Amino acid sequence: MSAAAHDYSHFVQYRADGSAALDLILYDVDCAACFIDIENSLKSVPGLTNARVNVTYNRLHVDFEPSKITADAIIDRLAANHYHAKPFRINDAEEAERARSQYLIRCLAVATFAALNIMLLSISIWTGGVEGLSPETRDFFHWLSALIALPAAAYAGQPFYKNAVDGLRHGRWNMDVPISLGIILALGMSVYETAHHGEHAYFDSAVMLLTFLLLGRVLEQAMRKRTRAAAGNIAALKGKVAYRQMADGALVQVPVEALEVGDVVIIRAGDRVPADGRVEKGSSSLDESVITGETRPRFICAGDHIYAGSLSLDGTIEFRISGAGQSTLLDDISQLVEKAGAARSHYQRLADRAARFYAPVVHATAMVTALIWLGLGAGLHMALVTAISVLIITCPCALALAVPAVQVVAAGRLFHAGLFLNSPEALERLADIDFIVFDKTGTLTRPEPTVINAADLSTDMVEAAGFLACNSRHPLSAAIAQALPPTRLSYAVNEVSGAGVEAHVNGEIWRLGSADFCLIDDEQRVIDRTLSVIYLRRGTRTAALILSQALRSDAPSVIAALRAFDLPMMILSGDHEKAVQYCADQLGIENWHSALKPADKIAAIQELTHRGHKVLMVGDGLNDAPALASAHASLSPISAVDLAQAHADCVFVGERLAPLYQAVCMARYARRLMQQNLALAIIYNLVAVPLAVMGYVTPLMAALAMSASSLLVTLNALRLHRIGLSLRPMARAPRTSHAAHPAPMDV
Numbered sequence: 192m193s194a195a196a197h198d199y200s201h202f203v204q205y206r207a208d209g210s211a212a213l214d215l216i217l218y219d220v221d222c223a224a225c226f227i228d229i230e231n232s233l234k235s236v237p238g239l240t241n242a243r244v245n246v247t248y249n250r251l252h253v254d255f256e257p258s259k260i261t262a263d264a265i266i267d268r269l270a271a272n273h274y275h276a277k278p279f280r281i282n283d284a285e286e287a288e289r290a291r292s293q294y295l296i297r298c299l300a301v302a303t304f305a306a307l308n309i310m311l312l313s314i315s316i317w318t319g320g321v322e323g324l325s326p327e328t329r330d331f332f333h334w335l336s337a338l339i340a341l342p343a344a345a346y347a348g349q350p351f352y353k354n355a356v357d358g359l360r361h362g363r364w365n366m367d368v369p370i371s372l373g374i375i376l377a378l379g380m381s382v383y384e385t386a387h388h389g390e391h392a393y394f395d396s397a398v399m400l401l402t403f404l405l406l407g408r409v410l411e412q413a414m415r416k417r418t419r420a421a422a423g424n425i426a427a428l429k430g431k432v433a434y435r436q437m438a439d440g441a442l443v444q445v446p447v448e449a450l451e452v453g454d455v456v457i458i459r460a461g462d463r464v465p466a467d468g469r470v471e472k473g474s475s476s477l478d479e480s481v482i483t484g485e486t487r488p489r490f491i492c493a494g495d496h497i498y499a500g501s502l503s504l505d506g507t508i509e510f511r512i513s514g515a516g517q518s519t520l521l522d523d524i525s526q527l528v529e530k531a532g533a534a535r536s537h538y539q540r541l542a543d544r545a546a547r548f549y550a551p552v553v554h555a556t557a558m559v560t561a562l563i564w565l566g567l568g569a570g571l572h573m574a575l576v577t578a579i580s581v582l583i584i585t586c587p588c589a590l591a592l593a594v595p596a597v598q599v600v601a602a603g604r605l606f607h608a609g610l611f612l613n614s615p616e617a618l619e620r621l622a623d624i625d626f627i628v629f630d631k632t633g634t635l636t637r638p639e640p641t642v643i644n645a646a647d648l649s650t651d652m653v654e655a656a657g658f659l660a661c662n663s664r665h666p667l668s669a670a671i672a673q674a675l676p677p678t679r680l681s682y683a684v685n686e687v688s689g690a691g692v693e694a695h696v697n698g699e700i701w702r703l704g705s706a707d708f709c710l711i712d713d714e715q716r717v718i719d720r721t722l723s724v725i726y727l728r729r730g731t732r733t734a735a736l737i738l739s740q741a742l743r744s745d746a747p748s749v750i751a752a753l754r755a756f757d758l759p760m761m762i763l764s765g766d767h768e769k770a771v772q773y774c775a776d777q778l779g780i781e782n783w784h785s786a787l788k789p790a791d792k793i794a795a796i797q798e799l800t801h802r803g804h805k806v807l808m809v810g811d812g813l814n815d816a817p818a819l820a821s822a823h824a825s826l827s828p829i830s831a832v833d834l835a836q837a838h839a840d841c842v843f844v845g846e847r848l849a850p851l852y853q854a855v856c857m858a859r860y861a862r863r864l865m866q867q868n869l870a871l872a873i874i875y876n877l878v879a880v881p882l883a884v885m886g887y888v889t890p891l892m893a894a895l896a897m898s899a900s901s902l903l904v905t906l907n908a909l910r911l912h913r914i915g916l917s918l919r920p921m922a923r924a925p926r927t928s929h930a931a932h933p934a935p936m937d938v
Contacts, residue, residue, distance in 0.1 A: 202278035214279035215251040298347040299405040305343030313395040333385040340394035433465040468510040475506030597908040610850040617840035620824035621858030630810035631764035636740040642674040659703035699730040792818035868904040875900040
């Protein structure tokens, strides 16, 4: 049905400058070359100013002038090029993704079932040939194989056949073209050989090839689904409902999506802020760590700006919305992530671009071979067998395995070291890096603060602190409650917004909170902005609980070990200046920046990139996600928020930073083996192809040679098991003393 039969104008996002934007979901598009073709085909459309495909999300974002072109016309233009698209709606996108995954899994199940049964028959033929299997029995087994292989290949190969046909229709040579042609010719020749009582048939090779290719598609689909699901968690940070105050003062519970600019919303303790706005009444402490990276809660009152996704810790506030829908800081972060991810996806398309040249050369070689043999007087059967041998022997299996074989072995080694690869190109990018950028909180330091002077407190003061902390919503109170032994007391506790918690116990006043709230005089106060201090009063006695985000236990030795690779380093943090300076001094990192927003981190990484550096970003917060996506390579701890993990190439577990060093080491060793495997694959083709062209190789020999080349690169990849990854003991990184002036690079 033509898009003209629908009205999609209500999906368009109109802007104040008269332009408009539209997000579309693309259906049944797997080939990376198709994404390039979609962008290129829309560049010449009048009124379209920008078209950008996000490969991970199968989404197309277009900017256009509504006075020159409509949303319906854009969708019709895609349909004319045989691309099915509809306005993006989260439910439709999830349903399409679910249907696509189920379809690929069904194809894989059919191909696997067929391959296993055909292999049993083939083994019988191979072993029976030695013992004198009769021609009639051999033909019977071949026909049984054909009965299984032909319908299975017809169904399971549809994802490749469709992409190949679409590619040829638009003059594109993608990898599905030689795959489809090889499978069809191998099956056709096998039927011919079986009908003419030939000794060899190739049903097993064709169906087994389909099985492995479909397995790769299913795994790729699963990776995309995981990334989309994690990115979708941004919406959860806004919550689902909010309390809007009506003109008569009544409170009405409404969905977050229904909020508009100018609405007045009430936020209670424990609620997340649903939109950006300005506080009109009340006060509270806001946990903004997931947005800005700042570890300390921010006390806010009338007149202060607040952002969607922040968590109100203690008070009740009334604020007026200034940014809702897709106009919040949280959505700006999401758009930065998507834009950075789309920019980096260009790297992932290189394989299909190379196939545009590889596939025509292979086909031309096979065709020329057949014509030469026909010209030399050979029969059609001989010419066709030789051409098929060329197609099979030049099948890029060794070339395709050269990199993945190393990746699989390296991923297994890194898994045992506590590091998981999210991206198939992660090792290649990690091997290229020549500059490392760190976030501070949760990356160089442990994610949660801890009480560093708990041993100095008396038992009764520990009892009071633990009891009060267990009855507070403040994140630092949670750290205290976790660090101190649990206290079982039953007294009423009152939480004072922006000050602390208080209880009356047996005639004594117990307080936990700020210095003023606990009546601490100037002499007893701890003055050190690198630390967080919570004060305790039990009657007339007082104490200070000092909390700090300690460095990861091996951070100094890891930083020193990385310096052996001559890798310059920088800290980019959203935390306050003193905390960042203290961490940098401990590790001897002289180049650091504090109080940065997500866009500032991207700007810093882009400036380094413009200088010619290939940057590795190591971070864990939501505010780090855009920087992780824009860096050449990225790495996050398992404690990172879902969005940061989704856009990191690698995720590491545990309290130690050693997996970072191990990842860099493994990547450099792996790159060396990848280069060796590529060289082996090229040498194989240089030797094998001339032999096949000259007729010295039968299709069976070609299949065996292709398998042998694949085995060779796999065995070479297994050498990674002999590489040691232990962190060599190194001297502690020197402490530096410098003023808190801007680092050499401005951000």
